[in-house]
Amino acid sequence: xxxxxxxxxxxxxxxxxxxxxxxxxxAVKLAKRYGADENKAYTAGLLHDCAKGxxxxxxxxxxxxxxxxxxxxxxxxxAVIHAPLGAAVAAGEYGINDSEILEAIRYHTTAKSDxxxxxKIIYLADMIEPSxxxxxxxxxxxxxxEDLDTAVLExxxxxxxxxxxxxxxxxPKTLEAWNDLVKGR
Ligand code: FE
Ligand code: FE
Numbered sequence: 001x002x003x004x005x006x007x008x009x010x011x012x013x014x015x016x017x018x019x020x021x022x023x024x025x026x027a028v029k030l031a032k033r034y035g036a037d038e039n040k041a042y043t044a045g046l047l048h049d050c051a052k053g054x055x056x057x058x059x060x061x062x063x064x065x066x067x068x069x070x071x072x073x074x075x076x077x078x079a080v081i082h083a084p085l086g087a088a089v090a091a092g093e094y095g096i097n098d099s100e101i102l103e104a105i106r107y108h109t110t111a112k113s114d115x116x117x118x119x120k121i122i123y124l125a126d127m128i129e130p131s132x133x134x135x136x137x138x139x140x141x142x143x144x145x146e147d148l149d150t151a152v153l154e155x156x157x158x159x160x161x162x163x164x165x166x167x168x169x170x171x172p173k174t175l176e177a178w179n180d181l182v183k184g185r
Contacts, residue, residue, distance in 0.1 A: 022129030083109040111177035
């Protein structure tokens with residue numbers, strides 16, 4: 001694991017590396033709370049942003065090189081590209097072959113329908129780790145340890161609002177996640 005940390009630290013800006021450590025420890029806490037695999041939460045949390053050290057242009061090139069398919073919508077909201085690319089980089093550069101870890105990395109930005117507990121934990125940990133600050137984060141932090149699905153639903157609501165306010169594209173996977181969680185209530 002130390003080797004993974006060193007490699008990641010070299011690939012990311014200091015602030016992004018600190019965020020990754022924050023997501024990692026938050027994910028382990030959530031895994032404990034909800035009975036998920038703590039080792040998988042640790043690895044997925046640590047590596048979720050492993051492709052974010054590259055510029056968007058480099059990320060797109062890397063996707064072509066590694067055979068990561070990008071839909072048209074992703075090209076219109078390039079901030080999500082590092083997630084599917086991150087799964088490919090975690091597998092190719094960090095030797096991760098566990099499909100649950102790779103899926104949690106792949107969907108940590110858009111979310112999706114039928115998320116596993118690990119998917120939900122990484123999605124939330126990314127939003128609530130200690131260095132995050134935005135309106136509503138305290139409530140989200142509290143809810144995260146009370147009811148996982150309620151917290152994910154609120155996190156997705158925030159993400160959709162955020163994009164609406166910016167006149168930005170909303171990825172269909174995010175809407176799928178929203179519909180899935182709402183209809184399950
Ligand atoms: Fe990310
Ligand atoms: Fe992140």
